Amino acid sequence: MAEINCPLCGKANPDDFEVCQYCQARLKPLLAPDSAEENSLPQDETGVEEPTSPAAAEIPEWLQELRQDEDSLELEPERSSDELAADISEATGDAGSIPTGTPDWIYEVEQETQRDFDHIEPPPPSPAEPGPEPAALPDWLESIRLGLHGTPGLASSQATEPVESTGPLAGLRGVLAADALISRSRGPATRPAKLRVSANQLVHIDLLRELVESEGKSQPLPQKPSISSEHILRWGIALAVCLAVVWSIIFPGQPAALPAFQEETAELNRLIEQLPDGGQVLVAFDYEPGEFAELDAAASAVIDHLMIQGAYLTLVSTTPLGPVLAERFIEELQPVHHYTAGVQYVNLGYIPGGTASLVMLTGNMPRALPYTIEGLAAWGSESQPVLPPLQGIQNVGDYDLVMVLVDDPDVARAWVEQVEPFISSSSPQGSLGMVISAQLEPIIRPYYDANPRQVHGFVAGLRGGASYARLNGREELVRSYWDSFGVGLFMAVLLMLVAGLMYSTYPLLTRPSKSDSEVKG
């Protein structure tokens, strides 16, 4: 069997194959050149082949007549330019008459201008300045020029060129027959219907299709192991700490010693000790319920001391949940001190406006906080006198001590910035004390260490509360937490040491020994 080589990949294929069996390229063109058809192509006067339309037989008669008329016009014998000029003059009338379409006055102006120019004679050539002489051409160039212009064949060919009969170029000879080239439409070139795609391109197509399709599909997340080493580590730490704490709660051993003297705690203790009988203290409960364990433990000894001193307490809060925490706190100490709402203490509730509202306390407190949390008129009315804790109070500067229980650094700083300058300036004995979360100590301590002090004493966290309780001999207030707290801290330190030891020694243990590396080498 005869074979045919693929034009694309060059491999041999049987000659009856339409496409290459290797690369799918077409072996034979879809429209093979037909010699008979090629010969039958008509040629127009410009020599451009005109493809015969397969539907010529179906052309209606009226269109055929139009085409015959058109052909007869095209086949009209060519006329010379003189003949065309004569035709133009005939169309426009006599040569001396006014051309059609030109206004009379314009024609007259043109004629006068022409006459004026006719009077002017060209100046005679100056003998002193002769014109440039024609250059003498070499013989070979002269022969070329003669060959171009003096060839008889060229003149005859120009004479045989057609003269344009229509349009703006009418009368000119040798105009290209644009009409024949442009106006005659040719059918679109027939292209092969099948793409020539190589095997490499097919691979690329498949790859692109896979990429596009994968874009729309959700990729499954990598399956995580249900129990990883991280889980085990977390559970191990939690179990160790929780077991230690629970063990110390269930089986309390020898009670641990409470922390020793702390200057800031002792300073706060001194301020409370120096309160006058029936001294008035403003207590702000500015912490969230999540921190109540630490703040209650730290503040219990301080509030207990205030109650022992018989101070009148005014409770406020800049957080919405603060008033409830305050009530709960007082309730827990109630069995010992029997403080009564509206008598020994008053809860003025929530101060709206956040930290900016603290400025109100330095102004007119009766206007800023007119009612108690029970809805009573705190500052008295026609039927009710002013409540005892608020007698003589108009602003925060009238209190003997302002005590803030706070867990938020911004709120703590706002109390120092907004209230303390007013307290210091308005009353020499007025003081600002704080019971803070342990995490706030680095922030509050600079205010205590400043000179003059901006915070006159503070208790930080359970450690500070335990220290304060020890000063007053009220260790039972913090004892329930202190021992377990110590065990938990001990366990945390132990875990840190073990982890640090493992972290530092693990690389040493896993490093290949010198003998092993020498053997491998």
Next chain:
Amino acid sequence: MSNLDIFGAILGFALTLMVFSYLIGDNPLFRVAIHIFIGVTAGFVCIIVINNVLLPRMIVPLISGSMEERLLAIIPMLLGWLLLTKISPRLATFGNIPVAFLVGVAAAVAIGGAVLGTLFPQINATIAIFDLTTSRGFDTNKGLQLVNGIIILVGTVTTLAYFHFGTGPQQANPTGLQSLLRGFNQVGQVFIAITFGFLFAGVYSAAMVALVERLSFIVDFLKSVLLPLLSS
């Protein structure tokens, strides 16, 4: 112990265990507990605001207050209504008035307080440490006071130098000023690391107290439930 107390204790015990279940990982029990806490807090805050703010400060003065009180109550009410227009994108422009008022007042209070209440006093305190004529409680010894002042001064300067962010061509041989700044940066990093360590210790301490409180609660609850069962 009343029935309400028992119910509260059971609820607290269950919610504590649900929160502790986060040790296993994020799970529905933990999420339910968190949603309960958020919902209860939001509801409670709403009640507090109505009872403690809106009713006594706006509604009551408008209804039964004097003419002066009524006029004063109209202003916050008007601003409150304007703030509600923020809900509608078409009318949100009117809400800019109360927002501008709130932001302006808050900024003025905060900046004034920070400058006069923190910045100046703390600068003054840093300088005053070197005044050896004044004695402080914990460092009555003049030498210790001086050492303390130097440490604070170095810590302040080097920490501020660490937050100097500059750029420029990396030179093989830096200038004297660049070398000095680099040295300050490294010393400042030490002070910052110590501060962060202190802060972390405080956070851990606070969390440990919370854990002790919750575990104590669980142990007490189990004792109060299990012991009667075992004894019977």
